[in-house]
Structure formats: structure tokens, C-alpha cells
Amino acid sequence: MLGAIEAGGTKFVCAIGDEKGNIVERVQFPTTVPEETMVKVIEFFRQYSLDAIGIGSFGPIDVNQESPTYGYITTTPKAGWRNYPFVQTLKDAFDIPIGFTTDVNGAALGEVTLGAAKGLDSCLYITVGTGIGAGAIVRGQILEGLSHPEMGHILVRRHPNDHYQGKCPYHHDCLEGLAAGPAIEERWGDKGINLVNRAEVWDIEGYYLAQALMQYILILSPKKIILGGGVMKQRQVFTAIYKYLPELIQNYLSLPDLTEYIVSPGLADDAGITGALILAHQAFEEKN
Ligand code: ADP
Ligand code: ZN
Numbered sequence: 001m002l003g004a005i006e007a008g009g010t011k012f013v014c015a016i017g018d019e020k021g022n023i024v025e026r027v028q029f030p031t032t033v034p035e036e037t038m039v040k041v042i043e044f045f046r047q048y049s050l051d052a053i054g055i056g057s058f059g060p061i062d063v064n065q066e067s068p069t070y071g072y073i074t075t076t077p078k079a080g081w082r083n084y085p086f087v088q089t090l091k092d093a094f095d096i097p098i099g100f101t102t103d104v105n106g107a108a109l110g111e112v113t114l115g116a117a118k119g120l121d122s123c124l125y126i127t128v129g130t131g132i133g134a135g136a137i138v139r140g141q142i143l144e145g146l147s148h149p150e151m152g153h154i155l156v157r158r159h160p161n162d163h164y165q166g167k168c169p170y171h172h173d174c175l176e177g178l179a180a181g182p183a184i185e186e187r188w189g190d191k192g193i194n195l196v197n198r199a200e201v202w203d204i205e206g207y208y209l210a211q212a213l214m215q216y217i218l219i220l221s222p223k224k225i226i227l228g229g230g231v232m233k234q235r236q237v238f239t240a241i242y243k244y245l246p247e248l249i250q251n252y253l254s255l256p257d258l259t260e261y262i263v264s265p266g267l268a269d270d271a272g273i274t275g276a277l278i279l280a281h282q283a284f285e286e287k288n
Pocket of ligand 2: 152168169175
């Protein structure tokens with residue numbers, strides 16, 4: 001039996017299941033402070049006899065196995081979680097293999113194994129929600145290097161009609177600063193869900209995301225691109241991306257039919273937790 005954690009900035013989803021994506025039990029806890037949230041997580045997992053646990057976590061996190069702070073959540077502004085030894089805390093409670101990666105890498109792993117990119121050996125998973133983050137699978141492996149990718153913070157060209165200053169505390173008008181949910185809300189003065197009929201909102205959103213996708217495609221050449229997160233519930237954003245991306249790329253690359261290449265998650269809202277189960281399975285296999 002495998003345990004999975006999708007650790008988000010607002011909630012932790014924990015599940016019990018198998019590497020086929022079958023989930024037999026699922027709970028969620030609000031993300032408050034580790035002394036509270038992690039105690040609940042451990043109590044939940046103690047009810048089972050687990051073989052391994054997989055974690056897809058909000059970040060930044062330390063994924064470098066050689067590093068003394070491997071398994072930590074590192075520079076997050078989230079109170080109590082900064083420099084938090086996430087993996088070690090679980091290791092102390094359960095002496096079993098633990099897989100650890102970012103939330104979006106986890107979702108990419110779920111999608112490439114059982115979702116929209118099933119049967120392929122590469123994909124890119126992007127979430128456009130409270131923040132923008134992306135995870136990638138390359139030749140069947142999660143893409144990590146010096147650290148994990150932080151594709152939400154790339155720079156984009158401004159839309160000529162957009163004078164919003166941007167919301168990223170580090171870069172102001174990086175992609176996340178211009179196109180994540182909170183940026184939409186601040187630029188237009190209302191929540192995305194209340195802006196459904198404002199065509200220009202979603203056109204500008206697609207303008208920025210198309211630029212980002214162009215760069216990800218040029219650098220990583222993923223076989224499938226999956227866009228999840230709250231903002232992507234607006235189908236109009238996909239339509240705008242399908243319009244802007246060919247204008248940007250021109251005929252330089254020949255891409256598949258964009259409506260099949262750039263898609264919603266096949267696992268819907270379960271991409272992350274499913275990926276965490278698969279990660280748990282991989283951790284188990286590595287140790288056995
Ligand atoms: P998180 O990123 O925190 O995991 P979400 O992916 O749901 O959570 O993203 C939340 C952001 O997405 C908020 O800024 C919210 O306003 C926006 N959002 C959520 N649902 C929708 C929707 N249906 N249409 C447009 N924006 C949405
Ligand atoms: Zn930024």
C-alpha cells in the first residue's frame with residue numbers, strides 16, 4: 001500500500017492507493033503550520049501499513065539528494081514552512097522509502113503515466129492558479145538539475161495594452177507576476193470567476209501564456225503540454241493560446257494540431273495526487 005501527499009499552500013491532500021492510480025482513501029487538511037498540519041498527516045498515515053510515501057510539494061524545495069538540506073521546503077514566505085525538513089519529519093515517523101518532488105513535477109508524472117500524456121515519454125505540466133509553475137518529464141524522468149525548474153518566473157513581452165505593474169514580489173512582471181490568478185484579480189479588480197464575459201481578460205492571459213509555451217517548446221520540446229489550475233478552467237484561455245502561439249512561432253517549427261498538443265489534464269484535479277502515488281511506487285522500487 002502506498003501513501004501520497006499533494007502539499008499545497010492552502011491544503012494538504014493525503015491519499016492511500018496504488019501505482020495504478022487507484023485511491024482507496026483520501027483526506028485533506030488546511031495548510032496552517034507544520035506542528036499542526038504534519039501531525040494530522042502522520043496520524044492519518046499511521047492507520048495504514050505503508051510501503052512508501054510520495055510527496056509533491058509546493059516550493060521552493062530542495063530536491064538535490066547530495067544536499068544537506070535535501071527534502072526541505074526552503075525559501076517559502078509561508079509562515080512556519082521556511083527551511084522545514086519535510087522528508088525527515090516523515091522519515092522519523094515512518095521508516096520507509098519517500099519520494100519527494102515539486103507539486104507540478106508530481107502532476108507531470110501522473111499525467112505521463114496515466115493521464116493526457118499516457119504512452120509518451122515526455123510532457124510538460126503547467127498550473128496556472130495562485131502561482132504559475134511547471135514540471136516536466138523528459139525521457140520518462142522527472143526533470144531536475146541544479147534544483148527543480150521554476151518556469152513560472154520567465155520573462156515575457158508585455159501586451160501593448162497592459163499597464164499593470166505585475167504581482168511577483170521578486171520580478172514584478174515575470175509570467176507569474178502578469179498571468180497568475182492574483183495578477184488577473186489585481187489588474188481587473190475582480191476574481192477571475194467574475195470576469196468570464198470580459199473577452200480582453202482572457203485574450204491577454206492567452207497572449208502571455210502563448211509566449212511562455214513558445215519558450216518551453218523551443219527549449220524542452222515536450223511531446224504533450226498539459227495546462228491545469230483554476231485559471232485554465234476558462235476554456236477561452238486555450239482558444240487565445242491556439243490563436244497566439246502560431247503567430248509567435250510562425251512556421252519555424254511544425255507542431256501537432258494544437259488542440260491535441262495543448263490540453264487539459266487527463267486526470268482532472270487528481271493529476272498531483274496520482275503522481276505522488278506513482279512517485280511513492282518509484283521510491284519503493286528503488287529501495288527494493
Ligand atoms: P492553487 O493554485 O492555490 O492550487 P487554483 O489552481 O484553484 O489553486 O488557483 C486559484 C486561482 O485561480 C485564484 O486566483 C482564482 O481566482 C483562480 N480561479 C479559480 N477558478 C477559476 C475559474 N473558474 N475561472 C477563473 N479563474 C479561476
Ligand atoms: Zn517572478
